[in-house]
Amino acid sequence: MGEYGKPLPRGEGYHGDFYRFCKQHELRFQRCADCQAWRHPPRECCPHCGAFAWRWEQVSGKGQVYSWTVVQRALHPAFAEDVPYAVVIVELAEGVRLVSRVLDLPPQELRLGLPVEVVFVDVTPEVTLPMFRPCR
Ligand SMILES: [Zn+2]
Structure with a gap:
């Protein structure tokens, strides 16, 4: 164990840029210059x-919890020990939305509009994922 066996984002194109900012613990999104x-x-x-x-x-x-669904049966073996877990759409204060996870909170305690803040999880030496936790 100790290996992170879950799927990882590919480091290509704009998505690669997004995750490189996450690696620096910066949550950045594209914003229209017009x-x-x-x-x-x-x-x-x-x-x-x-x-x-x-x-x-x-x-x-x-941001805040915009929506979520609870995964009861893992569709990938690496998620088997996580179930049940929630896949959450977080709406950032700026209005942009991101699919992620809310840590430190059982799925049944999720609420619409729950205030959350980003936490950067270094899942491998190369990859950092933006996740969220309830605001304290
Ligand atoms: Zn525009």
């Missing part, structure tokens, strides 16, 4: 106004 809309997952052009100009911008890391 209409200022945030977006995720990363893509070439703004889904709101169609502009191609954008920049990576850091967010506060504070």
Whole structure:
């Protein structure tokens, strides 16, 4: 044991850039340089106004639980010891949403609008995943 056997993000393209910022413990999302809309997952052009100009911008890391589903049966063997666990959509204070996990909280205690903050989990020496925990 000790091996992180779960699937890992690929370090390619804009997704690779996103996770390289996570490695530095910075949560950054693309933000349109024209209409200022945030977006995720990363893509070439703004889904709101169609502009191609954008920049990576850091967010506060504070947000709230937007939605979730509870996984009762692991679909990948590496998740077997985690069940039941919640896959959570967190809406950051800036309005952009991210699929993640909320740590330190049993799934049955999740609530819509629950305030959460980002925590960076170094799952391997190369990969850091952004997860969340309830605000204290
Ligand atoms: Zn835009």
